[in-house]
Amino acid sequence: MSEWSKDDVITMAHGSGGRAMQQLLDTLFLPLFSNPALDEREDQARLPLSVFNQHGDRLAFTTDSYVIDPIFFPGGDIGKLAVCGTANDLAVSGAQPKYLSCGFILEEGLPLADLEKIVRSMAATARAANIQIVTGDTKVVQRGAADKIFINTAGIGAIPNDIHWGTSEIQPGDKLIVSGTLGDHGATILNLREQLGLEAELTSDCAVLAPLIAPLRNIPGVRALRDATRGGVTAIMHEFANASGCGIDVIEQLLPVKSAVRGICELLGLEPLNFANEGKLVIAVAPEAEQAVLDSLHLHPLGVDAATIGVVTEGKQVRLTGMYGTSRLLDLPHSEPLPRIC
């Protein structure tokens, strides 16, 4: 590994059931992802159910495909994103993410050096989060039938017996907390694509949030968590509102937004609440839990900018109160400012 020339690229043979594919498994995926279940090399990982039973009474199971463009960006790459995104979708249920599957769709011609960089990034991100990548699949399609690389990950973990976080728990009077600055990932990708020239100040927030979430399990009054990715915080607020039958009022002045992100938004007339994040929680909590949740978040480097941004209301609308006290409906956009953000 690591000695690729620029002529070493993915060929159609790497996606066959033949020797070329076997070599790719033996030299790249299996050594980098190595763990007991994967190393058995069966068609499926075989995981002891006792591991899950120790941790809870329900299995959390989720999936996402990642098609982000560009595949490398400040703060991460498509591989790191594919581990973080799915781990976070497990963690927001209260589960400890344990195992991931990964399915690669590779375009013929993808440099092997790029693939290795992505696979190393997945392996490092998973290892740091104590997650094992236990089963996988690789397909190759002809040049032009896909764009470089798409990755799907599915994940499983156990939800502790006493945790029942969910959008149906949300009640009027609950506070809405975000775990940090909004829109960093979306602004970073937009800046790259549109060459706005703000490189130094913008980094994706792509991170596994499980360590930030774990202490929240001990705080009574946590109602529901989501990670605000595609569609941003606005999409989550609409999910919360729809599922609970409540409304949400947020205060523009309370939104934590980095100045570089705010600059891009003002430049382009965009709303940071609609921008994608890849390492930010939206949390609905009972009023009496608000301070404990904020204190817990502030203790972790990923949560230093955590802030209450609004409140759950009796009405069914999602509203934003602006700098001058005027309030307006925050509609769920028909589409997003940016395709292929994740």
Next chain:
Amino acid sequence: MSEWSKDDVITMAHGSGGRAMQQLLDTLFLPLFSNPALDEREDQARLPLSVFNQHGDRLAFTTDSYVIDPIFFPGGDIGKLAVCGTANDLAVSGAQPKYLSCGFILEEGLPLADLEKIVRSMAATARAANIQIVTGDTKVVQRGAADKIFINTAGIGAIPNDIHWGTSEIQPGDKLIVSGTLGDHGATILNLREQLGLEAELTSDCAVLAPLIAPLRNIPGVRALRDATRGGVTAIMHEFANASGCGIDVIEQLLPVKSAVRGICELLGLEPLNFANEGKLVIAVAPEAEQAVLDSLHLHPLGVDAATIGVVTEGKQVRLTGMYGTSRLLDLPHSEPLPRIC
């Protein structure tokens, strides 16, 4: 649903976190796949661990991405394939497939009528096999950045306590059984792509094999099962040989091959053992289990053509003995005759 005009196509907005995506979920995926876990509409399915504990002590977990071209073919479509293929990768461990995730990557411009046909096919195949599709994701990429539709499925199920099928169990003297005719899927796709004009006689064997496998759990002496997809039976024989340190001798005359498939192979100089199947088992069994396994397979419509095709040997080679008694090495091909076969 079902009233699409040809102008109703997937747009970039369907892949955003916004309203268009919500509508696609509400009108297509959620009603067709409906089940308790999916209907909760959380970011992850929440499945009672008691369901798995009832059935076994290990969790089987697997994934595959499906990129087949064309997406509709005699005997199936990419959706049916995405359910069957992953269900089969679970079932060959002895597990009962229970839950699937699905991740769609859609090309802008895909007709909604095609998507609905595929989703209906997935729903019907899963329902017939008593499998629930409990979590999912949809991404859309620009025209030309993917080819129509790619689907990833990941699956989970419990492996019964007393089942320990695996390639490391294989021993010299074991018999090699296939559950039916070889190469039907590969020949069907080749015929379509190359327009060989044999339409009437060729159909993919795409099927969920769990009902064929279930009775084998009661037969002592079953060593290892695989479904022979990409790379065909040849790839499986090499996996069996590598994992067990044994060799395999197969007899050409014993191979069950339909005459239309044999015709295509002779026409193009191809080997049916290398052709993909999507509903065929390769089973290594102790000699004393051979008859019981064949009898069990023959009782099921999917196993009527089951046959012993060879034997596990002390040597490390995979060999084919031909019509006239001459024996030759059966190499693992470098690549496959057909890209995007599954």
